[in-house]
Amino acid sequence: MDARIKYSLLLVGIGIILAFLPFNASDSFLLKSDELLSKSTSSENSFSVDQVARMVNKEDSTMLLIDLREASQYKECNIPGSLNIPFSDLLNPLWEGTFNQKKVKKIFYGNGDQTANYAWAIATGLGYKNNFVMKGGLNEWFKTVMLSQFKGEKISPIENALYETRFNARKAFTQVNSLPDSLKSRYFKAKDIKQLKLDGGCQ
Amino acid sequence: MGVLLILVIIRNSDQNVFQEKAKTALEATRNDANIVSFDQVKALTAPYLILDLGSAPRPDSLLFQHALKITFSQLLEKANRKILNEAKGELILYADDVPTASRAWVILNQLGYKNLRILSFENIPEGLKYKFQPDTTSRLEQDTM
Numbered sequence: 415m416d417a418r419i420k421y422s423l424l425l426v427g428i429g430i431i432l433a434f435l436p437f438n439a440s441d442s443f444l445l446k447s448d449e450l451l452s453k454s455t456s457s458e459n460s461f462s463v464d465q466v467a468r469m470v471n472k473e474d475s476t477m478l479l480i481d482l483r484e485a486s487q488y489k490e491c492n493i494p495g496s497l498n499i500p501f502s503d504l505l506n507p508l509w510e511g512t513f514n515q516k517k518v519k520k521i522f523y524g525n526g527d528q529t530a531n532y533a534w535a536i537a538t539g540l541g542y543k544n545n546f547v548m549k550g551g552l553n554e555w556f557k558t559v560m561l562s563q564f565k566g567e568k569i570s571p572i573e574n575a576l577y578e579t580r581f582n583a584r585k586a587f588t589q590v591n592s593l594p595d596s597l598k599s600r601y602f603k604a605k606d607i608k609q610l611k612l613d614g615g616c617q
Numbered sequence: 618m619g620v621l622l623i624l625v626i627i628r629n630s631d632q633n634v635f636q637e638k639a640k641t642a643l644e645a646t647r648n649d650a651n652i653v654s655f656d657q658v659k660a661l662t663a664p665y666l667i668l669d670l671g672s673a674p675r676p677d678s679l680l681f682q683h684a685l686k687i688t689f690s691q692l693l694e695k696a697n698r699k700i701l702n703e704a705k706g707e708l709i710l711y712a713d714d715v716p717t718a719s720r721a722w723v724i725l726n727q728l729g730y731k732n733l734r735i736l737s738f739e740n741i742p743e744g745l746k747y748k749f750q751p752d753t754t755s756r757l758e759q760d761t762m
Contacts, residue, residue, distance in 0.1 A: 443635035443727050447693055454720040455690045491749035502647070505640055525745040531719035532646060536639055539727060547716065556747035592751035 441505065443539035450539050459534065460547045461521055463555045464576060467583035470494055477519040478512070479548070482529045489598065491591040493523070493555065501529045504536060513542040523548040523555075559583050632698065635727040642726050645733075651722065652742060653709060653734040664706030667736070670721055671713035681711075689717050692724070701730065711736040 443450065453459065461469075469477050470493060479496035481488050488498040499509055501524070513520065520537070522530040522545065530547045537545045548555070562580045569577070593601060645651050658667070658681065667684040669675070670692070687697050689712065701708065708730060712718035718735045725733055 441638050441640065443639065445635075446631070446633040447635060447724055447728055448633050450724055451690070451693055454724070460716070487745070502643060504643060524743055526739075526743045527715035528719050528742050529646075531716045532642065532723055535720045535723035536642055539635065539723070540639060549716075551743075553746050556745075560747070588752050591749055592753060 444541035445539050450535065453538055454535065459538075459545065460549045462549050463558045464579060466493070466521060466523075466548050466555075467559050467579050470586060471579060471582045476517065477521055478515070480512075480520055480522050480533070482522055482524045482533050483552075487525075489595075491552075491587070493552075494586045494590045496523075501533055504533055513537055513540075516543050519544050519546055521546045521548050524551045525553055526551045560587065633693070636729045637727045639727070642723055645726060649742065651726075651734055652737045653707075654740070655736065655738055658709060658736060661707070665709055666704040666706065667709045667711050668701075668721075669711045670717055671711070673713060684711070689721055692721060701725070707732045707734055709734045709736050715742070 445453075466479070470479075473495065479493050481492050481496040481498045482501040482504070483492075483498070484500050484502075485498060488496075488500075492498070497512065499506075499512070503509075520542070522533045522537075524530045524533075527547070527550060530551055534545050534547045550557075559580045562577070562584075564573070564577050590601065591598075658665070665683055667681045669681075669684050669686045670689045671686075672688055685700065687700075691697060708725070710718045710721050710725075710733070712721065722733060722735050
């Protein structure tokens with residue numbers, strides 16, 4: 415058979431196969447459903463607000479808090495050091511560098527538990543590693559960190575350490591979120607630029 | 618080429634491969650369109666199946682007529698998949714906690730199940746219940762800007 419016919423048949427064959435491929439791998443889940451289910455049932459993919467508060471106080475560079483709320487809510491108040499990726503914008507290719515940081519713990523939070531767990535399942539399904547959820551979201555943060563008060567006469571060393579962690583995190587949260595709007599915008603812009611640099615992008 | 622064709626057929630017939638695009642999950646959750654309240658479920662006249670993913674027994678007040686208990690870890694077992702495939706009308710997920718229901722919803726949504734809802738007992742599941750009170754006397758150090 416003529417070589418040209420052979421190559422033509424081969425190309426037509428490949429074309430047919432590509433046409434029947436079920437999806438575009440880049441925007442569909444890479445994990446299989448049983449793998450995602452197994453990861454979903456693990457208890458090791460969430461942090462309590464106290465654990466997050468400790469990381470915030472230490473300015474832990476191995477974690478990245480991702481605030482999934484809309485920009486207006488994020489501007490009103492957010493956990494210091496967090497990056498705003500609204501849930502509706504989660505699949506924007508702009509964030510690929512952020513999600514691809516394998517050694518950084520990406521900790522999702524919303525106001526409650528729902529959006530963060532959607533985002534966790536989507537990011538994990540898409541094959542990104544090291545995804546976590548802050549249990550209870552910002553509502554739990556307010557309840558536990560912002561409104562915590564010590565009641566009683568004696569305080570144990572463990573209670574004292576916990577209270578101090580919450581106090582310091584509360585102080586940082588209040589300071590950052592109490593900035594006037596103009597300074598707040600500059601602060602968030604500086605954070606975004608720092609994040610882009612970490613992702614290997616440019617300004 | 619034959620090998621490639623066989624691989625494609627095998628991949629397509631694998632029930633554990635997600636078929637949907639991730640963006641369908643984002644679109645379906647817009648404005649909480651995938652959330653259904655207790656009262657809405659009670660008022661449903663069309664066929665539906667409640668999938669109870671919890672492990673604890675329910676009190677009588679939270680028992681539904683068309684409920685089926687499947688624990689989350691067994692959600693994708695062959696027999697359970699068959700039940701889900703044959704279910705008519707809405708498929709309503711009901712779990713002990715929000716994370717379980719949310720993750721189960723994403724998995725089933727991406728497997729292509731339609732008319733999939735989450736039963737929620739809160740009117741606005743993602744509402745912020747607290748209001749931040751700024752402290753106008755506090756200022757960050759200039760060098761942190």
